[in-house]
Every structure is written in C-alpha cells, then in structure tokens.
Amino acid sequence: MEIRVGIANIGRELSFETDSSADEIRAAVADALESKSASVTFTDSKGSSYIVPTSGLAYVEIGTEESRRVGFVA
Template sequence: MEIRIGIANTGRELSFESADTAESVRSSVTSALEAGAASVTFTDVKGTSYVVPTAGLAFVEIGTEESRRIGFVA
C-alpha cells in the first residue's frame, strides 16, 4: 500500500510503498503521537527505513490495501 507523509514547512511529501497493513501504520502513528515520541519509523517494501519527527508531521495518508488491476476493464 502507498503511504504519503506531509512534513510541516516543506513543500514536498514523502511517498513510498509499504508491506505493512493500514491498521499497523495507523496504530504506530497514533501511539507515537499520543505517547509524545520524538519520531515515528516506517519501512518500505525494499527495506529502507524512514524516521520522521512527530513534531513535523502535517498529515499521513494511508492508501488502500487493494492490489492494482492490470489490463483493460470492460
């Protein structure tokens, strides 16, 4: 699924594909914000880790877990 993260005071977004479930990503972001953690960590499908400071989070968009269709749709 695709995850897009908006960072405050920055015109660009962080966008990557993740193998985690939507509920897993949502709970990790929510728990980090509620606990007052300094950062939250994400891992993409290639194994790259992203550490994002929670103070700079503008938004986190979690895509659907639906697989993409290939081919023509009638």
C-alpha cells in the same frame, strides 16, 4: 500499499511503498502521537527506514490494500 507523509514546512511529501498493513501504520502513528514520542519510524518494502519527527507531521495518507488492476474493464 503506498504511504504519503506530509511534513510541515517542507514542500515535498515523503512517498513510499510498504508491506505493512493500514492498521499497523495507523497504530504506529497514533502511538507516537499519544505517547508524545519525538519521532515515528516507517519501513518501506525494500527495507529502508524513514524517521519522521512527530512535531513536523502534517498528514499521513494511507493507500488502499487492494492490488491494482491491469487491463481494461468491460
């Protein structure tokens, strides 16, 4: 699933693919914001980690969990 994270005062968004479910991502962001944690960590499908300061979070866009269809639909 694709995740896009907007960070305040930065022109580009952070975009990556992850194997985590949408509920896991929502829970991680909600927990970090509710506990007033300094940062939230995301892990992509290749194993790389991204640490984003919670004070700079503008938005988190969570893609769909469905796989993309290939070909034409009649």
